[in-house]
Amino acid sequence: MSGSYIALSLSMSVFFSTQVLSKSLPDLEALLGQQLNQxxxxxxxxxxxxxxxxxxxxxxxxxxxxDKDIRQFNLQSIADIIALFAGVTTRDDSSFIYVGARGIGRPGDFNSRFLFLLDGTRINENLLDAGLLGYENFVDVGLIERVEFSPGASAALYGNNALLGVINIVTKTTSKLRGVNTAVSITNDGAQHARATIGFRSSSGSDSWLSISKTKINAIPYPVLNVPAELIKWQHLNDDESTRLMFSHQRGSLQFQAAGSKRKRIFPDGFSLISQATPELEELTSEAYLFALTFDDTLSEDIEAYFHISTHGNDLERSIPFILPNGDVEFDRPRNSGRWSNLDGQLMFLGLDSHELMVGFDFQKDHRQEFSASSSIPNEFNFEQKNNESRYGLYIQDLWRLTPNLKFQWALRYDNSDFSSARWSPSFSLKYNFAEKHSLLVRHNRAFRVANFLERYANTAFNIDIPKNETIKYNEVSLIQKWTPSLSSFTTLYKANIKNLIHEDFFAPIYFNTPPIRSKGLELGIDKRWHAGMSLVASMAFQRSELEGGFGIANSPKFIGQLRFSVPLGASNFLLSLHSNAVSKRKSFGYQLPAFSSHDASINWQSTNSLFIALGVRNITNEKILEITSDGFIPYVQRRRQIHLSINWSWSND
Amino acid sequence: MTKAIIALCIFISYLPFSYAQGLSENELKAAFLYRFSQFSKWPPPPPDKLSFCVVGNHELYKAVLALFDTQNIQNSSEVIELPSNEQAQLCDILFLSQQNRQQTQYWLAELEHQPILVVADTSEGFRQGAMIGLIADANNLSFRINLTDAKRRGLNFSAHLLKLASEVR
Structure with missing residues (x-):
């Protein structure tokens, strides 16, 4: 009997959905929200x-x-977004999030082997070349139009740091942020987030928006195992608070952007409980800002130009308590402070038949690179190390269309800076369309990373040679195939030689170059759509990276799998989204970290374009995931089960 | 439990519908093209019958044809699939689909300062001189407008179209 009722109700669902399908042509706004079913x-x-x-x-x-994926899967940070890419893993120690790809996830590298861009602007900071992926990043995920990830080496175009991939965050315009746009989200483990954005587009087309967002996480569960009971009772003091502000104004060919962020991470200091009843608090405060002006236009029929100037700042200060023998509390305050400016330019010549020729330059002036430490009473830990630096690169790239089905692209870049030797970085790519919508891509690329300010300073302080530049050479073959209008796949086979990888010594805060590393891997992925709005994106990465002599390296899983699936529920505006992530076991400093598979589910409901609600669970089975992020040899617990609810609401007077 | 599932199905059936999970990419482009024509203004005298020209995409041509049929607007609009640029000056709207640089140059060669709304579906085509770029991301279509170039040709767009564009230059 109950089966009949269910059949009846399902039939009604189908009937009503058919009725609605046959209605008149949707308006422009509805067309923009239309999901492609191919x-x-x-x-x-x-x-x-x-x-x-x-x-x-x-x-x-x-x-x-x-942005649609970001909302459907209720992603909260840049790290959540990056973790969806094929072959990528992230590791979080609750203060910093690290990313690894292609078998390389060096503990404590602060993501300096990836190049991070914001609308094309380089945003790696200038002391550690670090990429900030957590709440300290000044972009709220609600402002992101899309994030692109181009895996592999790209020094021929981008220079320093583009070893394992380039990640570009592209922000929205007022087409999606006009009027008042708000978002709030909460989780069962104490995270609260709110964002308010106002956007305006004038009749001349100039586009302006301003956004402010705040995130608070209270009583964060300690991310380590076997926490002593006396420390657990102070967990309510384990907090994270961040604020982000961003402004964009675009008029014609010019765009101005300003952004700032402040994050304060507070946690109870376990050592102080040894000598007193209540813990002292350790604080980690990071502040970052950016001002950027970009010109992007066509100068003549055959010449396109791009110029960019920006100035950046990034400060990180820790306040570490320690108890003096007489019982007094003293605070040591190490501080990293960076200020730098970028000037980039690029000209594209399209006047030559079958060629797209591009020349460009990048210049970075590091006004300030500063490490310091101070406490209220002078002691031997106080120090100050200041520096400034100039770095520049010149590059040329040509895309040559040899035949309608065969393209060849070459690029060459020259880089130099005050504290490293000059480098040439070539790249060659050949693309052959061997059948309609099926192509073969063969690439040779190189990349390098210059020892950063920390690595130079640390070795200099111990009178040890500065590490040599690390280099990587990639040879890749890819197949990009579109089998039907709704099914495509990619396959990439790569082999890399890595020389002089810079690594921190286990026993002293100095850096050395490792023996050569051989890395090889296979990345596969499919993208499938169905007629009713259902979609599947899946990828697998098999990888192996070894030091010369056959020794494995840390944080290098041999398998990473990703799966994303979305299906509309009936003819409603409900959408069910599932995400699964599997990573094989990996070693790190002698620890054998277990394999895991975690699964997330989210149900979304959208009412026209003004209201969007997402309710979901992350790590449904509460799989215990452990990662080692630095040479502290501590396994950190990742992504415990979390229930989250997000509401986006927008209002516009058009 | 059964009653809850039934109630959920019925509830979902009656919820507002976000339209059409059923349009192909070309059907969607045809719908956009038609909407663009409604929010664009040609210099006087206004054309009696709007001529939609499609280049390089026979499926899109068929989709526009089918759209005109379902919307019953054959009397006020016509669609032409252009084999060469000789007839391009007869168009009011010219859609250049998946054209490379040389092909785009060929189609735009005779149209300097003509009040023809050129729409391209690649970012290269938009930078090369189309007034509207109708460009896909992985999930949706969105459009950009080159207002400066459109005004130079005597074309104008409604404020609504300008607000919905992902970028206006």
């Missing part, structure tokens, strides 16, 4: 070639996560 013929990609190009013309594989 894979688009071409999308736009800017990261792989440093210029916006159609995906069919792209000479590298680029993975994209869009």
């Amino acid at each position: 894979l688009p013929t071409n999308t736009q990609i800017s990261t792989a070639s440093r210029i916006e190009r159609s995906s069919s013309d792209s000479m590298a594989i680029t993975h994209v996560v869009t």
Whole structure:
């Protein structure tokens, strides 16, 4: 009997959905919200070639996560977004989030082997070349239009740091942020987030928006195992608070951006409980800002130009309590402070038949690179180390269309700076369309990383040679295939030689170059759409990285799997989204970290374009995931089960 | 439990519908093209019958044809699939689909200062001179507007179209 009722109700669902389908042509706003039920013929990609190009013309594989994915899977940070990309893993110690790819996830590297861009602007900070992926990043995820990830080496275009991949965060315009746009979210483990954005587009088309957001996480569960009971009772003092402010104004060819963030991480100091009844609090405060002006336009029929100038700041200060023998409390305050400016330019010549020629330059002036430490009473830990530096790069790239089905792209870049030797970085890519919508891509790319200020300073302080530049050479073969209008796949086989990888010594705060590392891997992925709005994106990465002599390296899982699946529920505005992530066992400093698979689910409901609600569970089975992030040899617990609720509401007077 | 499932199904059936999980990419482009024509203004005298020209995409041509049929607007609009640029000046709207640089140059060669709304579906085509770029990301279509170039040709767009564009230049 109950089966009949269910059949009846399902039939009614189908009937009513058919009725609605046959209604008149949707308005423009509804068309913009329309999910494609096929894979688009071409999308736009800017990261792989440093210029916006159609995906069919792209000479590298680029993975994209869009704002729709961000909302559907209720992603909270840049790290959550990056973790969706093929072959990528993230590791969080609750103060900093690290990312690894292609078998390389060096503990404590602060993501300096990835290049991070914000709308094309380099945003790695200038002391550690660190990429900030957590709440200290000044971009709220609600402002992101899409994130592009181009895996592999890209020094021929981008220079320093582009070893394992380039990640470009592209922000929205007022087409999606006009009027008042608000978002609030809460989780069962004490996280609260709120964002308010106002956006305005004038009749002349100039586009302005301002956004402020705040995140608070109270009583964060300690991310380590076997926490002593006397420390657990002070867990309510374990807090994270961050504020982000961002402004954008675009008029014609010019865009101005300003952004700032402040994050304060407070945690009870366990050592102080040895000598007193209540813990002292340790604080970690990070502040960052950016001002950027960009010009992007066509100068003549055959010349396009891009110029960019920006200035940046990043400060990180710790306040570490220690108890003096007489029982007094003293605070040591190590501080990292960076200030730098970038000037970039690029000209594209399209006047030569079958060629797209690009020349460009990048210049970075580090006004301040400063490490210091102080306490209220002078002691032997106080120090101050200051520096400034100039770095520049010149590059040329040509895309040569040899035949309609064969393209060849070469690029060459020269880099130099005050504290490193000059470097040439070439790259070669060949793309052959061996059948309609099936192409073969063969690439040779190189990249390098110059010892950063920390690595130089640490070795200099101990009278040890500064580590040599680390280098990587990638040879890759990829197949990019579109089997049907709704099914595509990619396959990449790569082999890399890594020389002089810079690594921190276990026994002293100094850095050395490792023996050569051989890395090889296979990355596979599919993207499938169904007629009713159902979609599946899945990827697998098999990888192996070894030191010369066959020794494995830390944080290098041999398998990473990703799966994303979304299905509309009936003819409603409900959407069910599932995400699974599996990583094989890996070793780190002698620890054998277990394999894991975690699963997330989210149900979303959208009412026209003004209201969007997402309710979901992360790590449904509460799988215990452990990662080692630095040479502290401490396994950190990752992504415990979390229930989250997000509400986005927007209002516009049009 | 059974009653809860039934109630949920019925509830979901009656919820507002976000339209059409059923349009192909070309059907969606055709719908956008039609909407663009409604929010665009040509210099006087206004055309009696809007000529939609499609280049490089026969499926899109068929989708526009089918759209005109379902919307019953054959009397006020026509769709032409152009084999060469000789007839391009007869168009009011010209959609250049998946054209490379040389092809786009060929189509735009004779149209300098003509009040023809050129729409391209690649970012290269938009930078090369189309007034509207109708460009896909992995999930949706969005559009950009080159207002400066459109005004130079005597075309104007409604404020609503300008507000919904992902970028206006």
